[in-house]
Amino acid sequence: MAHMFSLWDDNIREIEIVSDALTMVMPEPDDEVEQRLTLKRDGTVTLKRFVFGNGINQYTEKENRSFSVSSQKMMDLFDYIGYYLQMDSGQLLVTDVGYWNLFITNSRGHRTPVSGPLFHNEEIICYNEEPVCDIIRDLLGIPDLLLFDGNMDRLDFIDIEYSHKIIDSEAYSKKERLQIDRDAKRIIYTVLDAQGRRYQQILEDDKQIFTLLNELGDECLVERQEPVTLAPDAKPALEISYRIDTRTKQGKTYMCEDSFDRYHIPEDWEDFVVLFKKYFEKQLRLGELFDETYYNREVRLLNDYCFVIVQFSDYGRDYAYVCEDDSVKAGDWVLVPVGEFNTTEKVQVQRVEYHQPDRAPYPLHKIKKVIRKFNSATDVAPDLEATDIYRD
Template identity: 25%
Template sequence: MENDFGTHRPLEGKIKKVTLYSRKKRSTIFEQILELNDEKATIEIVNHNPPGMGDEYLFPNPAFDGVMGDLKDVYETFFEKSGRDDWKLVFVNEAGEEFETHGALQKSGRLSSISDMIRSMFKRNDLLVFDGNPDKVDRIELLFNRCLNFSNEEIVDSSERIVIDRASEAIVVQRNTFDRLKVRSNVQLAGIVSNFLDDVSVNAFSRVEGNPADVCENPAGEQNYLIRLETKFGRKKEVKGSFDKRGLPVDWPKFAEKLNYLLYYYGVAGEILNPFNYEKVLRCKDELIFCNVCFDDSGSAIMCLADEDQYEFGDCVYVEGIDEIGQIESVEYHKKEDAPVSLRKIRHILGKYDDF
């Protein structure tokens, strides 16, 4: 889309009428015709297969000047050189001169925003306008619960809830930590929330890889999630499972990264959006535990073998044969036959610094 007055000329004279033709291919091709003038607005729905079937709706036009301003903006800003004519916009001035432009349906961006405004003004959610009236995500609710095992006697629950809502143009973040600390943040982002949800497919969170049957329990404790998604046309989806790389939807990392980027600016990003949490892979029973450990003197990491699955990024550890303290950079799981280094020469982790 681009401005190209070499292809269609600027509007001239006082505009008396504007007509928008919108088409969309489904099982049949049908057309909607929206006609506005300074006295009334007419909406006609024409089915081309079979021909001759259609309805006409007459409305008083409460905001002709406002709508006209937006439609003029479309004319002056958007032009499709490829010849796509999913929509066609025709202006007629007092002298009877016609000015026409056309283009492809756009499911997001400026054309979609104008389409939503026109549907809202006429209270008609079925209008195709400039975007084809696609189904959109209206609300996403994210729930995260973590049950941490600090010792055999102490088990502590914490939870997070994030709601992204188009109607209120707000993102609400709630955290309950250790049953004592409760925090609630309400971030109002007019326009930004809608744009964010426009980029989320109604088919999001549909595919989960799933953990193998022989996966070990998370040694730190149980972590679960629940995702609820609602769309404009009333579709509802619910996805739940264990909060780890294979238990989450495959498109979760990309979604979480974008949401975290948005919320981090306002200081309300949470644990559910932390890649160190959602990128964690649960170990299978036949896999060994390999840790990449960094030492200050060398500045490089060496791979070590751990006997227990208790180490995480940032833990300070002792390694056999090395006097200085090392720090865990990452943890990997591999079967014995797929070991990334020789098991005969690998060093073993002796334990955490805090345990000595």
């Protein structure tokens, strides 16, 4: 391994890694909280596992096993650990995580300690795009070692399907699909537009594919938000949905499908979007899947009121009106009552919001209602300005 600091060549006799996963959260008695991995130059490997136990005495030993590996494999293990120590900045200060202590014993019996935080972060130390901790796990054939990162698994595959349909319109249907595959070293982004045309972008052998998956972690897009109850009478003008499938190195799979809106996307969806754009926004042309207008869109919950936010001049203040027409969206023109005499004005909707009565943008009893959506065929006289014909 070129340019790698070699603990083997330095005549190190033994390496012990103590990984303690205890945090501020009280573990259950059977939760594994510590591992002690010892590697000896003669090829002997010893692994001890400890569970929390009763919390009064020391941890309870769960497993104590030893086995042997070849001299070449032990040499590789020593060198990968040396590489990790060489690349580790040692400058991270974090709280509420576990820690690791590493003890290096030389030929004279002198024991040198090194320590660091036990957590999985974006500064993952890799060798040829492969996390060093994963390489060590593979060499030993023990996938659930805590080691330096506490990350016993990794994300290997993501498949996201997106569908956008307009209700009562068979003419408009749009689909997108994003596939990120570590093994194939490939990203495929497919778009089927409203005219039925299919576009596909393929990115292969980009090192940032590995970086993205490593940073996302094995539980990416798994956590769901707190459930909400939609209004039973809500009739959205469009239907946008998604399906996500993920797979980890250890074979764990996860699937979820739901409405694509601010209440039903995975809890970390925005983090995923930000990280994906960080690495691939310049290489790929991204669509609605990554557009905040869609993934952060409002939907009406039980007891929600619909409010349209309007402005009466380019740089004017925002005004809120209650709207009972679910088809109204940002960019539409509506008729609203204005002022003491409720003069009818035509105004463009800046955005649509849904709020519970106690969280209305203005006291509910003082907010006026939208009269109706503006109809250019019937509401505009040929020779008059649009706003003039509604004034008293």
